[in-house]
Amino acid sequence: MENKVLRYWILALLALVISLVATAGDSARVRVGIAWQPNRAAYERVIMSIEAAGGEAVILPQLRPAGFDYDSTALCPQYTDEMGVLRQEYADIVKRDTYHGINADQLLAGVQAVVFLGGGDISSTLFAVPQPWHGIADDSPANATRDVSEYLTMAYCLDHDTPVLGLCRGMQMLGVVSGAPLIQDLGQFFDEMGKNYNFVHRMQRDAEGKRYYTPHDVMVTDSTSLLYGVCGSGVIRNVPSWHHQVVGDVTGTPLRVTGITMTEDVKIIEAIERTDKHFALGVQFHPEEAVRQHLKGVASASHFMPLDEAVKYFTALIEHAQEGRQFIHGKSYALSDTTVYNKTAEECYNFFAVLGRAEQGSLEGATAELSLLLNLFERRHPDAGAVSIQEVAKWATECGWFAHASRRWESVAAPEYVAVARNVLGGNRVLPPNIVEHDCREDLAFIETNGVRYSPYDNDKYVSGVTVCYQAPVHEHNGRKFGFRKPSHWVFYTFPAPKSDPFGSLCDENCGHENVTNAEDIIR
Numbered sequence: 439m440e441n442k443v444l445r446y447w448i449l450a451l452l453a454l455v456i457s458l459v460a461t462a463g464d465s466a467r468v469r470v471g472i473a474w475q476p477n478r479a480a481y482e483r484v485i486m487s488i489e490a491a492g493g494e495a496v497i498l499p500q501l502r503p504a505g506f507d508y509d510s511t512a513l514c515p516q517y518t519d520e521m522g523v524l525r526q527e528y529a530d531i532v533k534r535d536t537y538h539g540i541n542a543d544q545l546l547a548g549v550q551a552v553v554f555l556g557g558g559d560i561s562s563t564l565f566a567v568p569q570p571w572h573g574i575a576d577d578s579p580a581n582a583t584r585d586v587s588e589y590l591t592m593a594y595c596l597d598h599d600t601p602v603l604g605l606c607r608g609m610q611m612l613g614v615v616s617g618a619p620l621i622q623d624l625g626q627f628f629d630e631m632g633k634n635y636n637f638v639h640r641m642q643r644d645a646e647g648k649r650y651y652t653p654h655d656v657m658v659t660d661s662t663s664l665l666y667g668v669c670g671s672g673v674i675r676n677v678p679s680w681h682h683q684v685v686g687d688v689t690g691t692p693l694r695v696t697g698i699t700m701t702e703d704v705k706i707i708e709a710i711e712r713t714d715k716h717f718a719l720g721v722q723f724h725p726e727e728a729v730r731q732h733l734k735g736v737a738s739a740s741h742f743m744p745l746d747e748a749v750k751y752f753t754a755l756i757e758h759a760q761e762g763r764q765f766i767h768g769k770s771y772a773l774s775d776t777t778v779y780n781k782t783a784e785e786c787y788n789f790f791a792v793l794g795r796a797e798q799g800s801l802e803g804a805t806a807e808l809s810l811l812l813n814l815f816e817r818r819h820p821d822a823g824a825v826s827i828q829e830v831a832k833w834a835t836e837c838g839w840f841a842h843a844s845r846r847w848e849s850v851a852a853p854e855y856v857a858v859a860r861n862v863l864g865g866n867r868v869l870p871p872n873i874v875e876h877d878c879r880e881d882l883a884f885i886e887t888n889g890v891r892y893s894p895y896d897n898d899k900y901v902s903g904v905t906v907c908y909q910a911p912v913h914e915h916n917g918r919k920f921g922f923r924k925p926s927h928w929v930f931y932t933f934p935a936p937k938s939d940p941f942g943s944l945c946d947e948n949c950g951h952e953n954v955t956n957a958e959d960i961i962r
Contacts, residue, residue: 467492467493467494468492468493468494468550468551468756468759468760469493469494469496469548469549469550470488470493470494470495470496470549470550470551470552470553470752470755470756470759471496471497471498471546471549471551471552471553472484472485472488472495472496472497472498472552472553472555473498473552473553473554473555473587473588473591473592473608474497474498474499474500474501474584474587474588474591475555475557475581475584475587475588476511476512476581476583476584477557478497480555480556480557481495481497481555482730483724483726483727483729483730484553484555484605484726486726486729486730486733487725487726487729487730487748487749487751487752488553488752488756490729490733490745490749490752491749491752491753491755491756492753492756493551493752493755493756496548496549498545498546498549498552498591499545500583500587501537501540501542501545501586501587501590501591501594502540502586502587502590503531503532503535503539503540503586503590504535504538504539504540505539506528506586508583511583512583513582513583513586517582518582521571522581522582523561523562523563523571523582524561524563524564524582524585524586525563526563526568529561529563529564529568530563532564532586532589532590533564533566533589536589536590536593536594536597537590537591537593537594538898540590542590542594546591546594546595546600549600550600550601550759550760551600551601551602551603551717551755551756551758551759552591552595552600552601552602552603553602553603553604553605553608553752553755554588554591554592554602554603554604554605554607554608554609554611554612555605555606555607555608555726556605556606556607556608556680556681556724557581557584557606557607558581558584558607559572559607559622559683560585560607560610560611560614560620560683561582561585562620562622564585564589564614565614565619565620566614566617566618566619567619569619569620569622571622572622572623572626574623574626588608588611589611589614589615592604592611592612592615593615595718596615596616596712596715596718596902597901597902599715599716599932601716601717601718601755601758601759602715602717602718602719602755603717603719603720603721603751603752603755604719604720604721605720605721605723605724605725605726606680606681606721606722606723606724607681607683608720609685609709609710609720609721609722610683610684610685610720610722612693612710612712612718612720613685613688613691613693613710613720616688616691616692616693616712617690617691617904618685618686618687618688618691618693618710619685619686619687620683620684620685620686621683621684621685621686622683623682623683624681624682624683624684624706625682628701628702628704631704633702633703633704634702635701635702638652638654638679638699638701649680650680650738651678651679651680651724651727651738651742652678652679652680653676653677653678653679653741653742654676654677654679654699655673655674655675655676655677655699656673656674656677656697656698656699656708656709656721656723657672657673657697657698657699657700657708658671658672658673658674658696658697658709659695659696659697659698660694660696663694663696663709663711664696664711664717664719664754665696665697665709665711665719665721666696667754668719668750668751668754669747669750674697674723674743674747675743676741676742676743677708677721677723677724677725677728677742677743678723678724678725678727678728678731678742678743679722679723679724680724680727681722684706684707684722685707685710685720685722686707688707688710691903692712692713692714692902692903692904693710693711693712693713694710694711694713695707695709695710696709696710696711697709697721697722706722707722708721708722708723709721709722713870713903714870714902714903714931714932715902716758717754717755717758717759719751719754719755721751725743725747725748725749725750725751725752726748726752727742728742728743728744728745728747728748729745729748729749729752732744732745732748733745766809766867766868766869766870766871767865767866767867768809768812768813768816768865768866768867768871769812769816769865770863770864770865771812771825771826771827771830771863771864772826772827772863772864779826779828779829779831779832781828781831781847783827783828785847786827786828786830786831786863787827787856787859787860787863788850788851788856788859789831789834789846789847790808790811790827790831790834790859790862790863791804791851791852791855791856791858791859792846792849792850792851792855793807793808793811793834793846794807794808794855794858794859795851795852795855796846796849797939798934798935798938798939799935799937799938800934800935800937800938801854801855801858801935802934802935802938803934803935803937803938803939804855804858804859805858805861805862805868805934806868806869806932806934806935806938806941807876807934808858808859808862808863808867809862809867809868809869809873810869810873810874810875810876810941811830811834812830812862812863812867813867813869813871813872813873813874814874815830815833815834816871817871817874818833818837819833827863830863868934869931869941870931870943872943872944873931873941873942873943874943874944875907875928875941875942875943875944876939876940876941876942877907877909877939877940878920878939879894879895879939880910880918880920880921881909881910881920881921881922882894882907882908882909882910883908883909883910883911883921883925884908885899885900885905885906885907885908885930886905886906886908887899887900887901887904887905887906888901888904894907894940897933900930900933900940901930902930902931902932903929903930903931904929904930905929905930906927906928906929906930906945907927907928907929907930907940907942908925908927909921909922909925909926909927909928910922910925911923911925926945927945928942928943928944928945929942929943929944929945930942931943
């Protein structure tokens with residue numbers, strides 16, 4: 439009897455341990471949001487893919503612009519035309535205000551990455567340069583209600599550098615929100631060029647009027663891209679494809695093309711990435727369909743990419759979400775045999791830690807500050823070779839870039855900031871090499887977004903890769919002097935933390951923006 443009781447308690451304790459381990463494992467899993475859409479059945483493939491990659495799938499709520507009227511979950515009829523396209527006047531509001539004025543922070547709280555699914559056409563009124571509807575009744579835009587919610591969700595994710603993966607239509611939404619146009623129908627596009635489309639990107643309808651996925655290969659055009667990091671190859675074989683629209687051009691946007699197909703000698707874009715974000719990848723094909731077919735034992739699964747290759751897209755998304763941000767690895771600086779500054783390496787780490795905290799006031803801000811410092815050092819000293827952290831520290835105290843930098847030697851940094859300094863000086867930066875500018879708001883005259891001027895204090899008017907920050911001439915503000923003797927301008931990149939300075943890159947010589955020279959331009 440005693441043995442039975444003992445065995446019972448041992449089994450009960452073992453069950454409790456297993457339960458606790460499982461619970462801990464679940465709580466540690468990355469929560470991947472799936473952008474809202476009205477067709478709930480379409481979620482299945484992506485849920486399977488996220489779970490196969492070790493993540494937890496979360497269906498996101500619908501986002502609605504402030505002031506728009508809905509009948510249950512659908513936009514009221516006055517917002518769309520007879521073909522279901524979002525009317526231009528309302529599309530302009532969505533593009534202008536995006537998610538501002540609604541509780542997007544609460545609605546999207548708790549997810550660390552977001553997947554945008556395939557589906558119907560996007561209202562062409564939402565394009566940066568609106569186009570008339572393509573006019574093919576067989577391929578009409580599906581749902582303006584979904585267009586609006588996804589546009590707002592994508593804009594929020596990009597502004598907050600939330601890792602995103604766009605699948606087919608999801609890639610197109612990444613393109614549209616980033617300012618790229620779409621080719622609305624590939625058949626028409628090829629007809630206009632006098633070429634045969636051949637239905638490479640989706641099958642023709644069968645005798646019953648049904649369509650199916652078709653396999654084709656994708657060429658990866660950049661070995662430094664996120665896409666190459668996912669697939670590890672110059673060619674992605676047998677991707678499941680089903681689309682008649684595609685991103686047409688990325689000129690003038692923060693996007694780059696990283697995957698293509700060649701059809702009748704015509705380049706069709708198959709993958710895009712945001713160069714100013716840590717993980718914003720769009721693919722025109724459907725790895726989630728390959729996952730579904732393999733896991734469900736569908737006969738046609740053998741026609742498409744293997745299961746392990748398809749899951750990689752979701753694994754990469756989750757890994758980037760786990761990191762919080764993708765480090766931009768740079769040169770490592772450490773103690774060298776010969777130095778030009780009489781400071782120990784430990785003193786230098788402390789110096790940089792104090793400097794980063796004093797300039798930006800948070801761990802995230804300090805990480806960005808020191809990343810920018812090293813970018814700037816290397817820009818000013820392109821032939822420096824192997825130098826020590828002592829040399830970088832000496833330069834920082836003499837270059838005039840950091841206010842009162844020499845006084846930072848007198849303070850002692852908290853351990854977590856010293857860890858930041860070691861991490862960044864060790865080569866783990868969080869800003870691309872071209873990010874070498876930032877200013878406090880008092881040093882800015884105004885910002886300009888899409889040709890409209892705003893106050894530098896209007897955070898919601900900053901758009902990464904679009905907003906130009908104009909420095910102010912020397913002026914007094916609250917009894918202190920700010921501004922520059924020779925003001926210039928630069929392109930906004932990101933806010934590393936909610937209360938940090940705006941960071942950005944130098945403006946190209948031919949970008950078309952005039953320097954600020956008139957103190958009357960300062961707005962407060």
